[in-house]
Amino acid sequence: MQQKMSENGAIPRQGKVLTVDTMNANVKKVDYAVRGPIVQRAVQIEKELKEGVKKPFDEVIKANIGDAHAMGQRPITFFRQVMALCTYPQLLDDNKFPEDAKNRARRILQSCGGNSIGAYTTSQGIDCVRQDVAKYIERRDGGIPSDPDNIYLTTGASDGIVTILKLLTAGEGLTRTGVMISIPQYPLYSASIAELGAVQINYYLNEEKCWSLDISELQRSLQAARKHCNPRVLCIINPGNPTGQVQSRQCIEDVIQFAAKENLFLMADEVYQDNVYAKGCEFHSFKKVLFEMGPEYSKKVELASFHSTSKCYMGECGFRGGYMEVINMDADVKAQLTKLVSVRLCPPAPGQALMDLVVNPPQPGEPSHQTFMQERTAVLSALAEKAKLTEQILNTVPGISCNPVQGAMYSFPRITLPERAISEAKAKGQAPDMFYCMKLLEETGICLVPGSGFGQREGTYHFRMTILPPTDKLKLMLNKLKDFHQRFTQQYS
Amino acid sequence: MQQKMSENGAIPRQGKVLTVDTMNANVKKVDYAVRGPIVQRAVQIEKELKEGVKKPFDEVIKANIGDAHAMGQRPITFFRQVMALCTYPQLLDDNKFPEDAKNRARRILQSCGGNSIGAYTTSQGIDCVRQDVAKYIERRDGGIPSDPDNIYLTTGASDGIVTILKLLTAGEGLTRTGVMISIPQYPLYSASIAELGAVQINYYLNEEKCWSLDISELQRSLQAARKHCNPRVLCIINPGNPTGQVQSRQCIEDVIQFAAKENLFLMADEVYQDNVYAKGCEFHSFKKVLFEMGPEYSKKVELASFHSTSKCYMGECGFRGGYMEVINMDADVKAQLTKLVSVRLCPPAPGQALMDLVVNPPQPGEPSHQTFMQERTAVLSALAEKAKLTEQILNTVPGISCNPVQGAMYSFPRITLPERAISEAKAKGQAPDMFYCMKLLEETGICLVPGSGFGQREGTYHFRMTILPPTDKLKLMLNKLKDFHQRFTQQYS
């Protein structure tokens, strides 16, 4: 521990304190494809375009991330009116704002310390917002009770998901917590599992059956995992990201039964709960199904479900609003959870306020109701149309096959890649679909995420593409992609 | 792993998946006094008062947390105007808003995806905000360059601090990362260290010398820690929370020299950088002093410094805005940091926008400049006055002795407790100053945090009290406290 002085008395340069070799090893293992190398390259290309570098395209189309406003979707007027009123309450005297917007703003501000959205809130979230969330859940779930005490507001759904995974991570070696996640998955899960040093357990969705979930596959995956860790958590994303499937009621019941039988904590990621497009599909919350299965389940199965302001019809990603509801959580653990979230003081108050509006939108008879409904419907029907369009156009391309986009905001088509492309990619040390997406980006400006970023069955290749660009641009993009795919296939055949 | 069926075929009730015994053991070790049992009781009492329960007081005075708006401080008009414009851009056509506010809003929106504050931002934070932060740091530090690439926007300073600690936590047993923190400390540090499973290393501030930092104490503490862990990080809070001291330039230089010599990563928590009140005291950033010490230091010592929208004159806690600047961080580690923050997508965009205004406030000649300066000065001079007042009144009470509140927002007086009170507390399993604060709350409605929540030298007792209540209320509170202390001392003598 002693320092050697150099001859001039100066302190000898030692290496850095913090290097890749001496940093947190779990953090090194984290992978996050949605904002990975493709996206970094896309940002570079945008800069190059701005600097006048000639490219075979004029703009980068970012279909890599579920970010509706970035793709031109307009915010819901009522939401932004209330947020402006909360932010600058002098506007409460302005007769340009409708009364219902003013009433919401007043109610939210009354729940804030010093009537300011600039005060820290309670760590669990503003009381009246949690009450409104509970009422929303009750309405959504046909009257099944929800307790505001079980609601935690979060900094986006991401925050809630990481927090619950954190609570659940324990043990070492064979007893280390295992977390079952679907493959393909939303990479927040694998990233958080890596960061926490938990064990990732893959179960594969059934691409042949429209990305549905088979209990036999859950069983297989669990059995295999029990040999090397302690599986304690089952994560479900419904509607699915990146795969766009919507689970049937029956399937949810089966999953709950499975979780009960196998003593698994359920995490239901339901951030796309309003994004259901396909005929015959409907959103069923895990909470509702759980309670409809009777007390044997509803009093036993531990469940955390997550929602967000980022998706659905509002797409307010930047506000980082969200909530989670915990069911059957041990009281002492809940106290620990409350303590844990208090360390970071509170989720952002504007995000909490926005979450309030999502769960308590304008009601029939209120001045803003009609506009609100028009705006909401316009967004959701455009998405439904684009979901259909995407599937249809992609399925006209030889070598691309795309399941129906039943819900959420993404297609996840399978692509056939020529052997020569695969070996060229491997020679470069790249996943073949990364190689494909990188070339697509360079040649067309279209930015997608390769399937390898989400996980997929060995030997299959995919990409994820959002359905968010405006219809015209989406069509253009799909046709560009079609051309590219044919060119690529030819080039490597 | 097999399930036994009960006779009626039902699944046997097993225990919960997640219990205090099977949860994350590190989370269990986390302690967070600022929102601990005292505050929970305060919230209860408020409810009781509302329900009409008779108490010897009419309201709870929350002097437990540095939450300016909750204590009645008004937001800075310009900041809220720009935030309202960003939130509801239709207001850009409203001639009630000054042009400089509109220009800021336009500039921020142009940097947002789809020109909406509802879009996810880049994970490191909005480009133009990071550029403005860098320019602010350059101005503040007399021209020493700052690179926007070294700036990361955060969800409050809390988020940045936890992220850097996370990167630094590695090793096992004797090689486990040790983190040096001042005692008394802001409990975010001890909580995060516990959560990450790092090793907390205490160095004591010198209460006799106005809570200053002695290098000999750093040396002692480091030497002792090296026997059982790998000390790699030195955390400094300046101006100090809970102790309110402002470090001299000389002391900062000594600390930097120490960190260089002992190969420690420096974390400088400078969220109170505008909160300096005492004559002869001045804020010196670690970055500035580091660079003034010459290339031997400025090219070597690794430093992360933190700022926030929550404190200073703006007190915008609810927005959860913040930034960190990293200096001399290894390039590969920086790439890892960028990846890590991308997992949670981005900090809240409104908080980022607000951070922008803090680092780029109205300039001389702009229409909002005068009002802005008036508002800013009013807040800071009121705080300076209250800092003085607090020290003066507290020091009139026999059995209370209070160092000057040189900066930040807190006094941390030492209290003498009668032996009988100490033994009664111990019999109840309570820290003696917790016992004192609990009684104070029940009898007067004043909510403080006991010194034991921050750490203190064995056998000494303190409490932390914010200087945030309006002057009249603060005086009232201090006098109530005076009476209480005398009563308490009598009762237990």
Ligand SMILES: Cc1ncc(COP(=O)(O)O)c(C=O)c1O
């Ligand atoms: C399935 C899923 N869960 C969670 C999230 C995180 O959303 P938030 O912005 O609320 O953190 C996303 C974002 O794309 C998602 O797709």
Ligand SMILES: Cc1ncc(COP(=O)(O)O)c(C=O)c1O
């Ligand atoms: C010293 C110190 N650091 C960090 C923080 C966290 O502030 P923020 O609201 O920016 O997370 C606080 C809050 O009180 C603090 O006192």
